[in-house]
Amino acid sequence: MRSLWLNTLTKQSLYRLSTKRYSTNNEPKEPVVKTKSIPGPKSIELKKQLDSVQATGTVQFFADYEKSIGNYIYDVDGNILLDVYTQISSVPLGYNHPRLFKVFNNEQNLKTLINRPALGVFPGKEWPDKLHSVLSSIAPKGLNKITTMMCGSCSNENAYKSIFIWYQNKLRGNKPLTEQEKTSCMINIPPGAPKLSILSFKGAFHGRTLGALSTTHSKYIHKLDVPSFDWPIASFPEYKYPLDENVQHNKKEDEKCLSEVQDLIQQYASKNPVAGIVVEPIQSEGGDNEASPEFFRSLQAICKKNGIALLIDEVQTGGGSTGKFWAHEHFGLDGPPDVVTFSKKLQLGGYFHNEDFLPNEPYRIFNTWMGDPGKVLLLEEVVKVIQEEKLLANVDVAGKVLKNGLLSLEKEFPHILNSTRGRGTFLAINCTNTKVRDQIIGALKLHGIQTGGCGDISIRFRPALIFQEYHANIVLDRFRKVLQSF
Amino acid sequence: MRSLWLNTLTKQSLYRLSTKRYSTNNEPKEPVVKTKSIPGPKSIELKKQLDSVQATGTVQFFADYEKSIGNYIYDVDGNILLDVYTQISSVPLGYNHPRLFKVFNNEQNLKTLINRPALGVFPGKEWPDKLHSVLSSIAPKGLNKITTMMCGSCSNENAYKSIFIWYQNKLRGNKPLTEQEKTSCMINIPPGAPKLSILSFKGAFHGRTLGALSTTHSKYIHKLDVPSFDWPIASFPEYKYPLDENVQHNKKEDEKCLSEVQDLIQQYASKNPVAGIVVEPIQSEGGDNEASPEFFRSLQAICKKNGIALLIDEVQTGGGSTGKFWAHEHFGLDGPPDVVTFSKKLQLGGYFHNEDFLPNEPYRIFNTWMGDPGKVLLLEEVVKVIQEEKLLANVDVAGKVLKNGLLSLEKEFPHILNSTRGRGTFLAINCTNTKVRDQIIGALKLHGIQTGGCGDISIRFRPALIFQEYHANIVLDRFRKVLQSF
Numbered sequence: 020m021r022s023l024w025l026n027t028l029t030k031q032s033l034y035r036l037s038t039k040r041y042s043t044n045n046e047p048k049e050p051v052v053k054t055k056s057i058p059g060p061k062s063i064e065l066k067k068q069l070d071s072v073q074a075t076g077t078v079q080f081f082a083d084y085e086k087s088i089g090n091y092i093y094d095v096d097g098n099i100l101l102d103v104y105t106q107i108s109s110v111p112l113g114y115n116h117p118r119l120f121k122v123f124n125n126e127q128n129l130k131t132l133i134n135r136p137a138l139g140v141f142p143g144k145e146w147p148d149k150l151h152s153v154l155s156s157i158a159p160k161g162l163n164k165i166t167t168m169m170c171g172s173c174s175n176e177n178a179y180k181s182i183f184i185w186y187q188n189k190l191r192g193n194k195p196l197t198e199q200e201k202t203s204c205m206i207n208i209p210p211g212a213p214k215l216s217i218l219s220f221k222g223a224f225h226g227r228t229l230g231a232l233s234t235t236h237s238k239y240i241h242k243l244d245v246p247s248f249d250w251p252i253a254s255f256p257e258y259k260y261p262l263d264e265n266v267q268h269n270k271k272e273d274e275k276c277l278s279e280v281q282d283l284i285q286q287y288a289s290k291n292p293v294a295g296i297v298v299e300p301i302q303s304e305g306g307d308n309e310a311s312p313e314f315f316r317s318l319q320a321i322c323k324k325n326g327i328a329l330l331i332d333e334v335q336t337g338g339g340s341t342g343k344f345w346a347h348e349h350f351g352l353d354g355p356p357d358v359v360t361f362s363k364k365l366q367l368g369g370y371f372h373n374e375d376f377l378p379n380e381p382y383r384i385f386n387t388w389m390g391d392p393g394k395v396l397l398l399e400e401v402v403k404v405i406q407e408e409k410l411l412a413n414v415d416v417a418g419k420v421l422k423n424g425l426l427s428l429e430k431e432f433p434h435i436l437n438s439t440r441g442r443g444t445f446l447a448i449n450c451t452n453t454k455v456r457d458q459i460i461g462a463l464k465l466h467g468i469q470t471g472g473c474g475d476i477s478i479r480f481r482p483a484l485i486f487q488e489y490h491a492n493i494v495l496d497r498f499r500k501v502l503q504s505f
Numbered sequence: 506m507r508s509l510w511l512n513t514l515t516k517q518s519l520y521r522l523s524t525k526r527y528s529t530n531n532e533p534k535e536p537v538v539k540t541k542s543i544p545g546p547k548s549i550e551l552k553k554q555l556d557s558v559q560a561t562g563t564v565q566f567f568a569d570y571e572k573s574i575g576n577y578i579y580d581v582d583g584n585i586l587l588d589v590y591t592q593i594s595s596v597p598l599g600y601n602h603p604r605l606f607k608v609f610n611n612e613q614n615l616k617t618l619i620n621r622p623a624l625g626v627f628p629g630k631e632w633p634d635k636l637h638s639v640l641s642s643i644a645p646k647g648l649n650k651i652t653t654m655m656c657g658s659c660s661n662e663n664a665y666k667s668i669f670i671w672y673q674n675k676l677r678g679n680k681p682l683t684e685q686e687k688t689s690c691m692i693n694i695p696p697g698a699p700k701l702s703i704l705s706f707k708g709a710f711h712g713r714t715l716g717a718l719s720t721t722h723s724k725y726i727h728k729l730d731v732p733s734f735d736w737p738i739a740s741f742p743e744y745k746y747p748l749d750e751n752v753q754h755n756k757k758e759d760e761k762c763l764s765e766v767q768d769l770i771q772q773y774a775s776k777n778p779v780a781g782i783v784v785e786p787i788q789s790e791g792g793d794n795e796a797s798p799e800f801f802r803s804l805q806a807i808c809k810k811n812g813i814a815l816l817i818d819e820v821q822t823g824g825g826s827t828g829k830f831w832a833h834e835h836f837g838l839d840g841p842p843d844v845v846t847f848s849k850k851l852q853l854g855g856y857f858h859n860e861d862f863l864p865n866e867p868y869r870i871f872n873t874w875m876g877d878p879g880k881v882l883l884l885e886e887v888v889k890v891i892q893e894e895k896l897l898a899n900v901d902v903a904g905k906v907l908k909n910g911l912l913s914l915e916k917e918f919p920h921i922l923n924s925t926r927g928r929g930t931f932l933a934i935n936c937t938n939t940k941v942r943d944q945i946i947g948a949l950k951l952h953g954i955q956t957g958g959c960g961d962i963s964i965r966f967r968p969a970l971i972f973q974e975y976h977a978n979i980v981l982d983r984f985r986k987v988l989q990s991f
Contacts, residue, residue, distance in 0.1 A: 079627060081628055081632070085613060133606060137595065140565050141567075141592060207736060236691050244690075246734060387657065
């Protein structure tokens with residue numbers, strides 16, 4: 020009897036400790052769904068109001084961000100959903116984290132927020148220190164320069180520009196600019212505006228502005244009717260799962276795709292030479308498509324051999340949800356990639372790079388704001404909380420529970436689910452077809468779980484870094500109920 | 506005696522009233538320059554620190570945003586400059602405006618700030634109301650739809666996309682999408698990724714991402730080494746000043762440029778048909794180049810005649826500094842332009858448009874954040890202060906004093922200055938050559954006035970909306986001293 024009581028006490032204490040550590044202590048115990056459908060009546064009413072000024076075709080529901088807390092998003096109809104999609108993977112510490120709440124409860128930080136500078140021209144006195152203490156502290160090993168931006172698309176666009184400038188400077192050597200270069204670029208033609216390209220992969224998503232969109236190939240609706248650059252597009256490996264039972268097939272996929280990359284570099288050499296390759300560590304929007312560490316190492320070798328830059332787009336994967344701060348740390352690359360872009364969980368956009376990708380003249384990579392110091396203040400606190408609360412270790416633990424649970428569900432429901440994959444809590448599973456996938460996502464929502472789709476048939480899981488084992492068990496439990504009803 | 510005393514009292518009261526109204530009551534009386542050169546020693550030290558992580562070639566000095574107040578920017582060396590450049594024209598109410606300071610001294614607003622949603626998918630419950638009460642209240646007449654974005658470049662990029670989609674939908678009529686359209690766009694080729702163009706003007710600046718950069722033609726250093734779309738570029742009028750003495754020349758300029766626009770639309774019809782024209786009301790970065798209301802009305806007529814869209818880029822001109830909230834209100838257009846983009850003073854980016862430019866399917870114009878509700882809260886207060894303190898009227902009054910003063914200086918120093926121009930406080934003046942211009946900007950700074958250059962030989966004035974007559978007189982007084990020393 021005494022031992023049982025002790026056991027209970029210990030469990031309770033551990034639970035309290037655990038919830039305190041990961042700042043989830045004010046969360047509800049479980050999801051609550053009050054309306055028969057989501058969006059509920061109040062969301063539908065707000066949608067009508069919004070519809071008169073803005074497109075609403077993508078709106079799922081209206082949230083109550085005053086009430087939302089930790090891993091739970093509250094909607095205006097009183098529904099409380101366990102959020103494993105987190106604003107398309109952009110919320111690092113869940114909702115209303117007490118530490119973020121305090122950031123602007125501070126006169127100096129408030130002044131940083133409301134006096135937004137043109138950072139490239141008149142940075143504030145704190146800026147060098149903030150870059151060192153916040154951004155340098157999370158820099159991918161070997162990349163000690165940072166160009167700050169606003170969002171993922173403009174980070175990739177400007178990283179591409181850095182690559183083009185670097186590439187042309189290599190060709191130019193120490194020769195001064197010619198008049199022809201200066202005048203031709205002003206009217207959009209070579210040699211000043213050269214025919215160069217960035218090689219990307221089928222299924223990739225790197226953003227939606229015109230340069231970034233030329234490297235995005237996940238869904239036609241993103242690209243239709245928009246003019247594009249004629250840039251090479253290689254196949255991305257299509258793996259079979261489980262990985263350990265499909266080693267040969269997957270290895271062949273790697274080889275086929277790498278060989279395509281090499282062929283395309285040759286093919287484009289005469290018309291639009293490849294200056295760089297852009298790749299996601301896990302293709303996210305395109306369907307959570309993974310490639311092996313060997314694939315990425317070979318890709319880096321191809322880049323080095325051909326004198327072209329390797330850009331790893333960590334907009335969605337960066338910030339810890341794969342169990343490492345940068346997903347490419349899983350690959351054991353031979354030295355750092357040339358450029359790593361980020362946004363989303365990092366609150367602002369930007370890219371890390373080495374000295375070579377720093378333009379040699381002022382105003383080549385520039386815009387009015389060049390980032391936002393107010394967002395860096397939020398990132399500062401995010402990084403501190405990740406370190407203090409050991410959230411990467413938490414991601415590993417919670418991710419294992421969720422992944423193993425998904426693998427079990429896949430075995431229980433092989434006619435509906437397959438191909439569980441991913442790292443940390445950055446996970447996905449495939450459904451039989453698009454219709455079934457969409458039905459499951461809808462049913463999960465009505466069971467209190469907010470997930471997201473990706474690719475044609477996948478469900479992606481993108482919980483916050485404070486997502487824990489017991490949250491994973493709630494997700495798995497509700498998922499099982501949904502599958503049983505199919 | 507009594508009358509003199511009364512007069513003084515009245516002047517003091519008026520001054521107090523005036524300074525209170527425009528929130529400049531805590532400003533210093535005049536600029537203070539303490540160091541022999543700017544950047545001073547502390548700025549130079551910080552530049553060294555920053556240089557190890559980020560490009561610093563464009564940094565003028567490090568500011569102290571805790572101390573900066575109203576129209577005055579303080580640097581780390583104790584210099585206090587009257588700022589008529591305002592972070593490249595992006596500060597509406599000066600530094601540390603008390604009303605902006607209060608915005609986040611409010612739990613609800615703080616929660617909006619730290620829980621940044623994916624606005625297109627999970628907007629907060631306040632979003633429809635904020636769009637109506639804040640953004641609709643400043644919408645250009647006739648444009649009742651708003652797409653929110655983050656910055657000027659992405660506003661233009663997405664506006665171009667809206668125009669391309671609109672243009673292709675017109676061609677497509679009610680026909681459903683073909684398989685060829687869906688598959689070809691995925692590999693960047695027609696018909697899905699059509700050969701279409703946006704016509705722009707020489708000297709224009711519309712941003713630096715690859716689509717926007719294809720329409721930017723102000724300085725070669727912005728464009729060199731970056732691949733570009735082959736899109737048509739027309740000449741922009743080059744006026745002689747004063748306008749009333751050069752009516753014939755300037756009218757011919759209008760005609761020449763409009764004729765070029767028509768010719769280019771024809772020339773590009775077979776290779777890259779023009780779907781839209783993008784134009785600034787005053788070309789800012791390119792040299793504060795104006796065009797007449799007649800020019801803009803004719804341009805709109807050409808667009809209507811050819812079934813192409815007119816996009817007015819008000820990123821720099823929008824927000825009140827021309828004396829109207831939108832500069833194109835000065836032109837007496839025949840109905841609204843099709844699209845108006847904004848950013849800078851409006852705290853976030855975006856564009857106003859009518860129903861026709863709302864994509865007909867979800868996810869065509871989309872990104873993770875789709876703007877930032879935290880910035881809309883700042884904009885809400887900015888708009889209230891502009892209305893309550895009648896700042897557009899203030900801009901008119903202060904602008905007249907500054908412009909008349911510049912015209913006087915031009916007469917006093919005709920061997921150095923010419924071509925004073927602009928509207929409201931959005932003003933510019935030309936110098937004899939680039940070297941003289943740069944020397945004057947440097948000397949003005951050492952006399953306590955922060956201005957900016959534009960084009961090759963122009964100085965631009967971009968004070969905040971709280972800039973008043975007596976600030977204009979300080980600028981003019983210091984400017985005269987600089988010119989006398991030449």
